[in-house]
Amino acid sequence: MSIAEVRHLGKKYPSFELQDVSFDIKAGRITGFIGRNGAGKTTTIKSMLNLVHPDSGEIRYFGEPLSANEKQIKKRIGYSTGTVSWFPGKKIRDIVDTVHRFYDTWDSEAYRKYLDYFELDENKTPSQLSEGMKVKFNLLLALSHKAEMLILDEPTSGLDPFSRNELLDVFTALKDEGTAVFFSTHIISDIEKCADDIVYISKGRIAAALPREEFIGRFSLAGESLEETMLRMERGDHHA
Amino acid sequence: MRDILRKEIRLSASPLAFAFIPFGLMFLIPGYPILCSAFFVTLGLFQSFQYAREANDVTFSALLPIAKSDVVKGRYLFVCFIEACAFAVMGAASVIRMTVLADAPVYRANALMNANLFALGAALVIFGLFNLIFVGGFFRTARKIGRPFIAYIVIAFLTLSAAEAMHHIRGLENLNAFGTEHFGLQLIMLCAGLAVFSLLTLISCWKACYDFERVDL
Numbered sequence: 001m002s003i004a005e006v007r008h009l010g011k012k013y014p015s016f017e018l019q020d021v022s023f024d025i026k027a028g029r030i031t032g033f034i035g036r037n038g039a040g041k042t043t044t045i046k047s048m049l050n051l052v053h054p055d056s057g058e059i060r061y062f063g064e065p066l067s068a069n070e071k072q073i074k075k076r077i078g079y080s081t082g083t084v085s086w087f088p089g090k091k092i093r094d095i096v097d098t099v100h101r102f103y104d105t106w107d108s109e110a111y112r113k114y115l116d117y118f119e120l121d122e123n124k125t126p127s128q129l130s131e132g133m134k135v136k137f138n139l140l141l142a143l144s145h146k147a148e149m150l151i152l153d154e155p156t157s158g159l160d161p162f163s164r165n166e167l168l169d170v171f172t173a174l175k176d177e178g179t180a181v182f183f184s185t186h187i188i189s190d191i192e193k194c195a196d197d198i199v200y201i202s203k204g205r206i207a208a209a210l211p212r213e214e215f216i217g218r219f220s221l222a223g224e225s226l227e228e229t230m231l232r233m234e235r236g237d238h239h240a
Numbered sequence: 241m242r243d244i245l246r247k248e249i250r251l252s253a254s255p256l257a258f259a260f261i262p263f264g265l266m267f268l269i270p271g272y273p274i275l276c277s278a279f280f281v282t283l284g285l286f287q288s289f290q291y292a293r294e295a296n297d298v299t300f301s302a303l304l305p306i307a308k309s310d311v312v313k314g315r316y317l318f319v320c321f322i323e324a325c326a327f328a329v330m331g332a333a334s335v336i337r338m339t340v341l342a343d344a345p346v347y348r349a350n351a352l353m354n355a356n357l358f359a360l361g362a363a364l365v366i367f368g369l370f371n372l373i374f375v376g377g378f379f380r381t382a383r384k385i386g387r388p389f390i391a392y393i394v395i396a397f398l399t400l401s402a403a404e405a406m407h408h409i410r411g412l413e414n415l416n417a418f419g420t421e422h423f424g425l426q427l428i429m430l431c432a433g434l435a436v437f438s439l440l441t442l443i444s445c446w447k448a449c450y451d452f453e454r455v456d457l
Contacts, residue, residue: 051303052457053456072305074304075305086296086297087295087296099247099304101243101246
């Protein structure tokens with residue numbers, strides 16, 4: 001079942017254009033959104049969160065259009081990025097105390113559970129956290145209001161291999177609990193490790209949006225790794 | 241809106257926005273252009289906008305489960321809250337000057353504007369201009385604060401100078417009333433200031449909601 005549908009998304013900038021971007025995100029699955037730097041991943045994700053206004057196309061969550069149901073939909077999804085630090089000088093405790101009031105679905109037990117799981121100290125400020133811990137803090141906020149779907153923009157970017165591995169394990173655990181995880185990355189091994197579905201964007205267009213096995217079956221040459229397949233596709237050779 | 245105001249105060253606001261509220265007491269300084277106190281209050285608010293921008297506040301707020309226009313309204317609410325606090329301080333200082341210190345020689349010899357209801361109305365006009373030019377200008381991009389603040393400074397100081405000069409014009413001397421002299425006129429000027437403030441703020445907020453809806457964050 002599709003939990004989110006992106007249809008014919010288009011956005012034109014002076015030096016870049018997102019063209020006819022369409023894909024589905026399914027409930028209880030991990031979808032890896034891959035593409036090189038500047039391919040259009042962040043623009044797509046920002047459009048999915050109504051931070052950027054697409055010139056064309058439609059985004060629906062839970063069967064409802066985002067444009068007409070923004071408030072309700074945002075209560076059911078969570079967003080995180082590995083590169084932005086919110087309120088760097090404020091204590092985590094104070095940020096959480098303010099944010100939780102916006103969610104009637106806020107679950108204090110889940111908050112405590114993930115606080116311990118991520119080994120976060122409430123008395124620290126985001127500026128005192130490592131990049132990996134910042135991602136975990138953002139995840140903590142998303143998970144504590146029982147988000148049914150997580151949208152994560154480059155969550156593994158800048159993480160060391162150990163933290164990256166740990167984070168990907170968290171995604172798998174969340175999937176097992178029924179949460180849909182949609183994460184963008186330019187690191188192909190992240191996709192290999194945990195993604196069920198692959199959405200591959202290149203030069204502002206969706207080159208493929210398929211379950212991982214189908215993607216490999218359709219595009220990979222015999223004995224070729226996913227990384228080699230994508231590097232070849234990025235050079236313009238899409239034929240297996 | 242209560243939760244949004246709470247977020248503005250606890251997370252987005254710079255301590256300087258609160259620290260500049262007591263500058264309303266500058267209404268007690270004799271021989272000083274007292275409307276500068278209104279400008280200092282807006283200077284604290286400007287610092288707060290800068291602080292919030294560095295904390296990625298606007299994007300954070302836009303991701304909360306609220307309408308995008310509520311992000312704008314929350315910020316206006318905070319700005320008006322600080323302005324109201326400062327206005328209360330200015331009001332208290334003016335009441336002191338209009339009553340117990342009404343005949344103090346140091347104020348009687350004051351060549352500049354007296355702290356009276358007209359001065360309070362003029363302070364409200366300065367606040368209204370800040371809301372219109374700076375706050376409204378900020379939400380056109382949700383990033384750039386320099387240009388709208390410079391535009392506000394120019395207009396605010398022209399307005400401030402005009403307000404200071406008015407009572408020197410023949411026929412307008414009563415604007416500089418001492419104590420409760422010409423109370424009817426003074427009250428009208430305060431109400432006019434309040435009306436200008438309300439109008440400028442409402443127009444600015446409405447326009448900012450429209451502009452911010454179209455901003456790509």
